[in-house]
Structures are given as structure tokens and as C-alpha cells.
Amino acid sequence: MVVGEISNFRLRPSHQYFSLKDENAEVSVTMFRNDFARVNFQPENGMKVLVIGDVGLYEGRGQYQIRLTHMEPLGIGALYQAFQQLQTKLNQEGLFNPAYKKPLVRYPKRIAVITSPSGAVIRDIITTVKRRYPIVQLVLFPAVVQGQNAAASLVGRLKEVNARGDFDTIIIGRGGGSLEDLWPFNEEAVAREIFASQIPIISSVGHETDTTLSDLVADVRAATPTAAAELATPVLAEEIMRIQQAQLRLQQAVRNTLAAKQQIYQRLMQSYVFTNPLRIYERQIQQVDFLKQNLQQIFGTGLQNRRAWVDNLSQRLQNQSPLTRIHQGQTNIANLQTRLQMAQKRKIEISQANWQRQIGRLDAVSPLKVMQRGYAYVQKKGQVVHSVAELEVGSQVALQLADGSAQAKITEIKGE
Known part of the structure; x- marks a missing residue:
């Protein structure tokens, strides 16, 4: 019975070949189809398992291995757990956000390749680029892609390419391997340097089933180095x-x-x-004739309007002229004088008629009228006598007749 962490696992249609490891050692294992069919879970890289089997020798490679007959899960390994934790952290910071992905240059002139100079990656890229787009210049930036110094080497090469600034595209990657072999591409420093790059980056790390943080942060992920070269270059012939x-x-x-x-x-x-x-x-x-006719019509209408406006102003000015107002005042005065004379004449006629009526009335009640009928009135010392009591025998009186007066003396008085 062995406890270890699954590494370098890829699901195959028949027998399964992968590795078991811990912090000190690693061993290859084999599990044939009949035994694997009894496994009731899906094995994954980084998963901690308990296996039962026997040790054997694979003569073709001269390599000892464990032939498994039973396998059950015990938990997730430390590396895989660290990978998940860092992935969650970077995702929350937005390093995987598609909005920050830079588009690739359609017709690149220079491509920087950051990988191992001795691996199959650079050979596949060179072969593919020469076949598709031979006019592009490929520049290899050798880097350590496995081990303790790999992360620092990758970060340094990324900084160098960006500092030069004369490249259109960067391809970074390596071949397949276990989770430990690919771990430099899961380092936080490498992921952040890829995200900070001003040049579009294509990441091609491991096989198609392998996924690293560099793949998630890069602008484009390629399943293989050949696919990376195809993504970076068009086909020149096409x-x-x-x-x-x-x-x-x-x-x-x-x-x-x-x-x-x-x-x-x-x-x-x-x-x-x-x-x-x-x-x-x-x-x-x-068109000239038409415009000329319109101009004449407009000019004539405008002139007529101006003339009418001037006439109106002249009439208004004449109406407001002092002479006009004087003439109008004189006419009003003449009319008023005529009306006054007629009113005065009418007033005199009415007054004369009234005077004649009053004269007639006064004449009708005049004492002279009575006296003309043979009457007279008596005065004593200038005062009219109204009663016989005012007279005395022997008194001198005056008789006023219609046509004159006479003096008389009272000789007798009789009372009624």
C-alpha cells in the first residue's frame, strides 16, 4: 500500500500510465484496463490517493514501476492546492479578464520565442514558421524552463524583450511534463510579468490537457508549440x-x-x-433669365413697398405738421364761432320771446289797464290810501288817473 500524489496523468483509452510522488520521491505506476474500470472516481493531477499494487520491472526501459490493482482518493496534493489558491487570487485581481487581452499582430515582422534552446518547442516553432511565413524574423531568448531557477529566468527574459520594444509577438512555453515540471509557469512572478507585458503573448506550456497560470494570463493560449506558431503567423502563400x-x-x-x-x-x-x-x-x-425676372419682381415689389411706406410717413408727417394743426384749429374756431353766433341769436330770440310774454303778462295785470276803464287810486302824502280810515274830512289827496293826476279835498267820509 502506497500513499502519493498523482502527477503527469492523462486519461488514455486503454491502460493508464502516470506517476506517484511525495516531497521526497517519485515512482512510475501502471494500471491496466480491467483494474482501472473498477475505480469509481476520476483521477486528476495533484490528487492524493492510496494505491495497492506490486512492484515490477519494465524491461524495455529498465525502469521499476508499481502495477496498481486498487486506487482510492485521499485528498488534494500540496502543489495542486497551491495552484488553485493562486489561481483564485489572480482571478479576483482581474488578471484573467478578457478585457485586458491584447490582439495579435496580423503581419508580424519579429517574433520573440522564450523557451529552452535544446527542447523540441523551438524546433517545432521554427519549422512551422518557415513553412507558413518565412519572411518573419524569429529571435530565440534562451530560458530555463524547469527547476528552481526557471521562474527568475522567465521573468528576466520577459523584461528583456519588453525593454527592447522591437518585437510584435512573444511566444513563451515548453514541452509536456508533470505538475512539478510545469510549476515555473504557475509561479506568481511569471504570471504577473506576462500580464504586465506591452507585447502580445502566446503561451504554449505542456500538452493540450495541461493548463498553467501562464496560459490563463497570456493574451492567447496555444495547445502546442505548432499551434502557437500558427496563431502568431499567417500563411504567406494564402x-x-x-x-x-x-x-x-x-x-x-x-x-x-x-x-x-x-x-x-x-x-x-x-x-x-x-x-x-x-x-x-x-x-x-x-437660369439667368429666371433669376433676372425674380430680381426685377423683387426689386419692383420692394420699390412699391418703399414708396407706400414713404407715402404713409409723409401723410403721418403732414398730419403732425403745425400748419395742418393750425388750419385745423382755425377751422374748429370758425365752426365754434358760427355755432356760438347761432347759439347767441337763438338765446336772444328766446329771451325776446320770454320778454314779450312777460310784458304781456305784466301789462295784463297793470293798474293802468284798470284805470283806463275809469278807475283811479288815491294818494295821501305820497302814500296810497287803502282804507277810508286813513282819511279825514278836509284832507288834501291826489287822484291818479289813467292819463294824469288831480288834487282833491275830502269833504265827507262814509264807511261800508
């Missing part, structure tokens, strides 16, 4: 063919345009305009 097709379409479009213009030119040359050049200006002449 681009040339596309350019040639565009050139042919452009030439055809130019020919079609020239042909259409030539037809228009021929129609114009055969038209009446070119046989009689004055026809060119007929529309302009008509």
Missing part, C-alpha cells in the same frame, strides 16, 4: 493569393469603370451638345 485576388478584382473594377466612363464619353461626343456647343449654356442662360 496572403499572396489573397493579395493577387484583390489585385485582380481591383483591375477588373478599374477596367469596368473605364469602360463605363468610355461609354458615357462616347454618348456625350455623339450628343447635340458637342455638335452645338452653345447648348451647354442654355440651361445657364435660362
Whole structure:
């Protein structure tokens, strides 16, 4: 019975081959199809398991291995747990956010490759790039990709490429291996340096089933070095063919345009305009006449409006003139004098009529009228006598008649 952490596990259709490790050692294991069919969980890299088996020798490689007959989970290994914790941390900080992913340059001129100079990665990239896009310049930046010094080497190379600033794309990666072998690409310093890069980065670490933090932070992830080279470069032959097709379409479009213009030119040359050049200006002449007519009409209407406005102002000014007001005042005075004279004449006539009526009334009650009928009134010492009591025998009185007066003496008095 052995307890260890699963490493370098890839699910195969038949027998399973992977490794078990702890902090001190690592051993290869084999589990055949019949035995693996009885396993009731999905093994994963970093998972801690308890296995039962026997030790054998694989003669083809001269390597001892354990042939497993039973396997059950015990938990997650320390490396895998650290990977998950760091992944959660970087994800919360936004380092995996697609919004920060930079687009790749479609036609790169220089590509920097950060990997081991002795691995198969650089050979696959060179082969693929030469086949697809031989005009691009590949520059290898050798780096340590495994072991304790790998993280510092990768960070240094990334800083160097960005400091130079004359590259369009960076490819960083290595071949397959166990979780321990790929661990430098899970280091926090490497992930943060990839995120800080000003140049687009393609990450190709391990096999297609392997996923590192560098893959998640990079702008583009490639399953293999060949796929990374294909993502970084177009196919030159296809681009040339596309350019040639565009050139042919452009030439055809130019020919079609020239042909259409030539037809228009021929129609114009055969038209009446070119046989009689004055026809060119007929529309302009008509337009000038139309504008002239409009101008005259507008000018005439404007002049009439101005004249009417001036006449109106003149009339208003004349109405406000002192002479006009004087004439109008004189006319008003003459009218008032006529009305006054007529009113005075009417008033005199009414007064005369009233006077005549009053005279008639006064004359009707005048004592003279009575006296003309033979009456007279008596005065004594200038006072009218009203009663016989005022008289005495022998008194001198005056008799006032209608046509004069007479003196008399009272000789007798009788009372009624």
C-alpha cells in the first residue's frame, strides 16, 4: 500500500500510465484496463490517493514501476492546492479578464520565442514558421524552463524583450511534463510579468490537457508549440493569393469603370451638345433669365413697398405738421364761432320771446289797464290810501288817473 500524489496523468483509452510522488520521491505506476474500470472516481493531477499494487520491472526501459490493482482518493496534493489558491487570487485581481487581452499582430515582422534552446518547442516553432511565413524574423531568448531557477529566468527574459520594444509577438512555453515540471509557469512572478507585458503573448506550456497560470494570463493560449506558431503567423502563400485576388478584382473594377466612363464619353461626343456647343449654356442662360425676372419682381415689389411706406410717413408727417394743426384749429374756431353766433341769436330770440310774454303778462295785470276803464287810486302824502280810515274830512289827496293826476279835498267820509 502506497500513499502519493498523482502527477503527469492523462486519461488514455486503454491502460493508464502516470506517476506517484511525495516531497521526497517519485515512482512510475501502471494500471491496466480491467483494474482501472473498477475505480469509481476520476483521477486528476495533484490528487492524493492510496494505491495497492506490486512492484515490477519494465524491461524495455529498465525502469521499476508499481502495477496498481486498487486506487482510492485521499485528498488534494500540496502543489495542486497551491495552484488553485493562486489561481483564485489572480482571478479576483482581474488578471484573467478578457478585457485586458491584447490582439495579435496580423503581419508580424519579429517574433520573440522564450523557451529552452535544446527542447523540441523551438524546433517545432521554427519549422512551422518557415513553412507558413518565412519572411518573419524569429529571435530565440534562451530560458530555463524547469527547476528552481526557471521562474527568475522567465521573468528576466520577459523584461528583456519588453525593454527592447522591437518585437510584435512573444511566444513563451515548453514541452509536456508533470505538475512539478510545469510549476515555473504557475509561479506568481511569471504570471504577473506576462500580464504586465506591452507585447502580445502566446503561451504554449505542456500538452493540450495541461493548463498553467501562464496560459490563463497570456493574451492567447496555444495547445502546442505548432499551434502557437500558427496563431502568431499567417500563411504567406494564402496572403499572396489573397493579395493577387484583390489585385485582380481591383483591375477588373478599374477596367469596368473605364469602360463605363468610355461609354458615357462616347454618348456625350455623339450628343447635340458637342455638335452645338452653345447648348451647354442654355440651361445657364435660362437660369439667368429666371433669376433676372425674380430680381426685377423683387426689386419692383420692394420699390412699391418703399414708396407706400414713404407715402404713409409723409401723410403721418403732414398730419403732425403745425400748419395742418393750425388750419385745423382755425377751422374748429370758425365752426365754434358760427355755432356760438347761432347759439347767441337763438338765446336772444328766446329771451325776446320770454320778454314779450312777460310784458304781456305784466301789462295784463297793470293798474293802468284798470284805470283806463275809469278807475283811479288815491294818494295821501305820497302814500296810497287803502282804507277810508286813513282819511279825514278836509284832507288834501291826489287822484291818479289813467292819463294824469288831480288834487282833491275830502269833504265827507262814509264807511261800508
